[in-house]
Every structure is written in C-alpha cells, then in structure tokens.
Amino acid sequence: xxxxxxxxxxxxxxxxxxxxxxxxxxxxxxxxxxxxxxxxxxxxxxxxxxxxxxxxxxxxxxxxxxxxxxxxxxxxxxxxxxxxxxxxxxxxxxxxxxxxxxxxxxxxxxxxxxxxxxxxxxxxxxxxxxxxxxxxxxxxxxxxxxxxxxxxxxxxxxxxxxxxxxxxxxxxxxxxxxxxxxxxxxxxxxxxxxxxxxxxxxxxxxxxxxxxxxxxxxxxxxxxxxxxxxxxxxxxxxxxxxxxxxxxxxxxxxxxxxxxxxxxxxxxxxxxxxxxxxxxxxxxxxxxxxxxxxx
Amino acid sequence: xxxxxxxxxxxxxxxxxxxxxxxxxxxxxxxxxxxxxxxxxxxxxxxxxxxxxxxxxxxxxxxxxxxxxxxxxxxxxxxxxxxxxxxxxxxxxxxxxxxxxxxxxxxxxxxxxxxxxxxxxxxxxxxxxxxxxxxxxxxxxxxxxxxxxxxxxxxxxxxxxxxxxxxxxxxxxxxxxxxxxxxxxxxxxxxxxxxxxxxxxxxxxxxxxxxxxxxxxxxxxxxxxxxxxxxxxxxxxxxxxxxxxxxxxxxxxxxxx
Numbered sequence: 001x002x003x004x005x006x007x008x009x010x011x012x013x014x015x016x017x018x019x020x021x022x023x024x025x026x027x028x029x030x031x032x033x034x035x036x037x038x039x040x041x042x043x044x045x046x047x048x049x050x051x052x053x054x055x056x057x058x059x060x061x062x063x064x065x066x067x068x069x070x071x072x073x074x075x076x077x078x079x080x081x082x083x084x085x086x087x088x089x090x091x092x093x094x095x096x097x098x099x100x101x102x103x104x105x106x107x108x109x110x111x112x113x114x115x116x117x118x119x120x121x122x123x124x125x126x127x128x129x130x131x132x133x134x135x136x137x138x139x140x141x142x143x144x145x146x147x148x149x150x151x152x153x154x155x156x157x158x159x160x161x162x163x164x165x166x167x168x169x170x171x172x173x174x175x176x177x178x179x180x181x182x183x184x185x186x187x188x189x190x191x192x193x194x195x196x197x198x199x200x201x202x203x204x205x206x207x208x209x210x211x212x213x214x215x216x217x218x219x220x221x222x223x224x225x226x227x228x229x230x231x232x233x234x235x236x237x238x239x240x241x242x243x244x245x246x247x248x249x250x251x252x253x254x255x256x257x258x259x260x261x262x263x264x265x266x267x268x269x270x271x272x273x274x275x276x277x278x279x280x281x282x283x284x285x286x287x288x289x290x291x292x293x294x295x
Numbered sequence: 296x297x298x299x300x301x302x303x304x305x306x307x308x309x310x311x312x313x314x315x316x317x318x319x320x321x322x323x324x325x326x327x328x329x330x331x332x333x334x335x336x337x338x339x340x341x342x343x344x345x346x347x348x349x350x351x352x353x354x355x356x357x358x359x360x361x362x363x364x365x366x367x368x369x370x371x372x373x374x375x376x377x378x379x380x381x382x383x384x385x386x387x388x389x390x391x392x393x394x395x396x397x398x399x400x401x402x403x404x405x406x407x408x409x410x411x412x413x414x415x416x417x418x419x420x421x422x423x424x425x426x427x428x429x430x431x432x433x434x435x436x437x438x439x440x441x442x443x444x445x446x447x448x449x450x451x452x453x454x455x456x457x458x459x460x461x462x463x464x465x466x467x468x469x470x471x472x473x474x475x476x477x478x479x480x481x482x483x484x485x486x487x488x489x490x491x492x493x494x495x496x497x498x499x500x501x502x503x504x505x506x507x508x509x510x511x512x513x514x515x516x517x518x519x520x521x522x523x524x525x526x527x528x529x530x531x532x533x534x535x536x537x538x539x540x541x542x543x544x545x546x547x548x549x550x551x552x
Contacts, residue, residue: 290315
C-alpha cells in the first residue's frame with residue numbers, strides 16, 4: 001500500500017477521523033522568540049493560548065506547536081525545547097480535549113515528552129533526522145509527518161541545491177520515510193507526507209513541487225502543504241514576509257485543487273476561506289448561502 | 296370541477312439544495328408545504344399544475360425540475376417524494392456525498408421553472424397520484440388563459456389546481472428587476488383579489504403591465520380564474536411578502552358548495 005496510485009483513505013489524528021475531501025487548516029503557534037514571521041508574538045504563554053483560542057474560533061482543525069525555529073540561530077537544547085513546548089501542549093489539551101495537536105520537532109526526547117502531554121501528531125520537519133521519532137509515534141499511537149529536506153541537517157539553510165528531478169527526489173524520500181514509519185509500527189492512517197517547500201530547495205524547486213503536487217497526492221498518502229509566507233512565495237511575488245498572504249493563498253488554492261489535505265498556516269481565517277472556496281469550486285462543499293439570481 | 300386550488304411562487308430557492316448551507320426563507324417553504332397539504336386534503340382525482348412557459352403545452356408528468364440548470368455541479372441525492380431536509384447532513388447542509396445531479400436527457404429542455412417547482416412541491420408533499428403539468432404561454436392573452444382554466448377544471452370530476460407563479464419583480468432598488476413604482480400596487484391588487492376570492496378581478500389583470508413588472512404569475516393566475524369561474528371561493532393567505540424584491544404569494548382557495 002506504500003507505493004503507487006492509491007485511493008486516499010480517511011486520515012486519523014488524535015480522536016478524530018477526516019475523510020479525503022476534507023481540507024484541514026493547521027494553525028501555527030510558535031513557542032519561540034525568533035521565528036521568521038512575527039517573531040516572538042506567542043513567546044508569552046498567555047499570548048500563545050490566546051492565539052490558540054483565536055485559531056480555533058477561525059476554523060483551525062489542527063494546531064502546530066513549535067519550540068525551535070527552522071532557521072539557524074542560538075542553540076535550543078532539548079531541555080529548553082521541552083520547557084517551551086510541553087507545558088503549553090498540556091494547557092491546550094486541557095482547554096481543548098478534542099483538538100488535534102501537532103508538534104514540530106525532530107528530536108525523539110522532545111517527541112516523547114509532548115506525546116506524554118497529549119500531542120497527536122509529530123511534525124518531523126527535518127525528514128527523519130532522528131529515526132527514533134517514528135518509534136515514539138508508534139509507541140504513543142501518534143501520527144507522523146514524513147518530509148523531504150534534501151541533504152540538509154536540521155536548522156541549516158540550502159546552499160545551491162540541485163536535483164535531476166526534484167519531485168522524484170521528494171517522492172523517493174517521503175515514501176521511504178512512510179514505509180519506515182509503518183515498519184516501526186505507526187498506524188498507516190496517521191501518516192502524512194510533506195514536500196517541505198523551501199527546505200533544502202530554491203524557489204524554482206518549490207514552484208515545481210507546487211505545480212506537480214498532484215504526483216504526491218496520487219500516492220494516496222495525505223499531503224501536508226506548508227507554504228505559509230515562506231521565502232519562495234516572497235521571492236516569487238517580490239514581497240517581504242509581512243506581505244505574502246495573497247501569494248500564500250494562491251499556493252493554498254492550487255494545492256487544494258491538486259488534492260493536498262492539510263494546510264499549515266499563519267493566517268487561519270483567510271486560509272479557511274480560501275479552502276472553502278476551492279471546496280465549493282470542486283463541488284465538495286455547498287456555498288454558505290446562495291440567493292443571487294434564485295429569488 | 297375544482298375541489299381546491301393553491302397559489303405558490305416559483306423562486307428556485309424553494310429547492311433547499313440551491314441555497315447552500317443556509318436555510319433561506321424557511322417560512323416561505325413551510326407556507327408552500329402547508330398550502331400543498333391543504334390542496335391535497337380533499338383527495339382529488341388529479342392535481343393540475345399550471346405555470347408559465349414559453350408556450351402553452353402539456354408537459355410529461357414524469358418530468359421534474361432540472362436542478363442542474365440552476366446549480367451545475369450540485370451534489371444531491373433526492374429521491375422522489377423525499378423532502379431535501381430529510382437527507383440533510385447533521386450540519387444542516389444538503390448531503391455533500393450524494394450523487395452529482397442527473398444531467399437529464401441530452402437535448403431535452405427541462406420543465407419550465409414554475410412547473411418544476413410545482414412538481415417539486417407535490418413530491419415533497421409525498422403526492423404520487425395522477426398529475427397534469429400544464430404550461431401556459433407567459434404572455435398569453437387573458438381570454439386564452441381563462442379558456443385553458445375551464446378546460447383543466449373539466450379534466451376530471453375532482454381536480455385540484457396548483458397555480459405556480461410570482462408577482463412583480465420590481466419591488467425595490469435591490470430587486471432583480473429594479474424599482475418600478477407600479478409594482479407594489481399591482482401586487483397588492485393581486486393579493487386583495489385572492490383574499491376576496493374575486494376571480495373576475497384576477498381575470499382583469501393587465502397582461503402588459505404584468506409583463507412590464509416581470510410578474511410571471513399573471514397567466515397562471517388567470518388560468519386559475521378561468522378554472523374557478525362563477526365561484527367565489529374562500530381564501531386563506533399563507534404568505535404575502537417580497538423579501539428579495541420579488542412578490543411571493545401563497546394561498547389556498549376552496550370553492551363553496
């Protein structure tokens with residue numbers, strides 16, 4: 001069931017099950033002082049919880065909590081990562097028993113701690129750098145995101161990456177990771193694949209992956225699209241990070257059309273609207289209220 | 296002869312599926328359902344539905360409203376006789392996992408809207424008995440409409456007549472036909488005539504004015520007037536309003552004696 005053109009099935013995350021035609025918004029809540037977009041805005045635990053309330057109210061299906069920025073910078077030890085993330089995950093779990101909580105981490109010690117605190121999904125952004133993360137997912141019945149970062153090590157930037165065929169490289173990597181996860185005992189209905197735009201890629205690579213996203217969704221694994229305000233959007237439309245929403249939503253719409261199922265987003269409300277619009281165009285969702293020309 | 300008659304409007308939004316997640320004008324839908332229930336109460340031999348079309352003609356009684364003409368891509372599974380609400384998902388939305396709408400037979404034009412809505416209302420009331428779907432030329436002279444009505448009344452000993460059509464479409468600046476100051480008085484006159492069971496007043500409606508006001512129900516109401524000619528039925532008005540600038544009138548008429 002790992003390779004080839006599979007029929008997409010339901011995705012199980014936490015206590016919930018999502019059919020293939022349901023497009024999910026994964027709201028980003030960073031427990032960091034230095035992430036690339038609005039750095040430090042949710043560094044304070046109270047502010048972070050407020051953002052969770054807002055994201056849920058705006059239609060988020062999944063929360064993605066991160067304690068370590070992707071970009072290079074001051075070291076964040078495992079202990080510090082746990083200190084940043086675990087109490088917060090516990091607080092969110094207490095406030096929202098059914099909300100799907102994802103944690104963006106690549107280290108199994110942090111993965112274990114957040115699973116104990118109630119996390120449902122391990123967003124292993126650095127492509128299985130630490131293979132024990134999959135074992136933790138299996139042990140706790142959690143989900144796992146299998147990503148592609150090319151040749152990168154965690155928290156590094158791409159330097160002149162090149163691929164004979166970037167999509168082939170992505171497919172090889174994420175399918176291999178998914179297979180490894182299944183062998184480790186992760187529930188196949190809880191595995192997600194992510195081409196990881198920008199990670200180990202230049203803008204052309206990320207555009208190509210967006211254009212050819214259908215090849216990823218055709219595998220049948222649920223695809224996570226993580227494009228929100230990223231550099232490839234900024235380079236493409238020539239906009240700084242604060243002005244990348246329109247570009248992000250364009251990527252979102254194309255990705256949704258091509259069958260991606262999870263959309264990692266800073267802007268929950270706008271992403272939800274864009275996804276609902278695509279769903280209605282596809283015929284998966286009726287309009288909220290249609291009266292024009294029907295009276 | 297006519298044992299009972301009902302008037303219902305024909306906005307496409309009466310089909311629950313068309314308005315998306317929101318239930319738009321449930322009060323109008325309820326009024327129509329109640330009027331049709333009253334219409335069917337005397338157990339008629341046949342229900343004749345009359346509504347405006349491009350020409351006067353009888354339509355295939357098996358035909359239904361062509362949903363895809365108004366909402367291509369709509370996914371609903373509506374079995375005949377089953378109200379849309381009975382199949383709604385828990386969120387109140389129309390079933391999103393149903394089959395795409397049957398596109399119908401290629402090359403065959405669907406029922407005129409008014410007859411499609413009439414057929415829908417009968418289906419939703421669970422009516423499975425004999426029905427006649429009678430289109431009347433929207434611009435037919437009054438005399439032709441009255442004659443057609445008399446013929447329909449003679450179709451069986453006990454005929455129930457459902458006249459489907461709308462009042463003016465020009466009730467305000469946001470109305471589909473924009474504001475025409477003559478619209479409100481026209482609609483008020485129709486309502487007055489129906490409320491009084493005054494068939495001659497309906498017979499006197501001016502086809503040219505109705506055309507100006509985009510009042511598509513005029514011809515069907517004059518068919519009704521012909522069918523109930525010589526009676527002064529008692530009337531129950533169940534809805535009379537123009538929430539979107541189009542006049543909707545729902546009523547039930549019962550002849551005396």
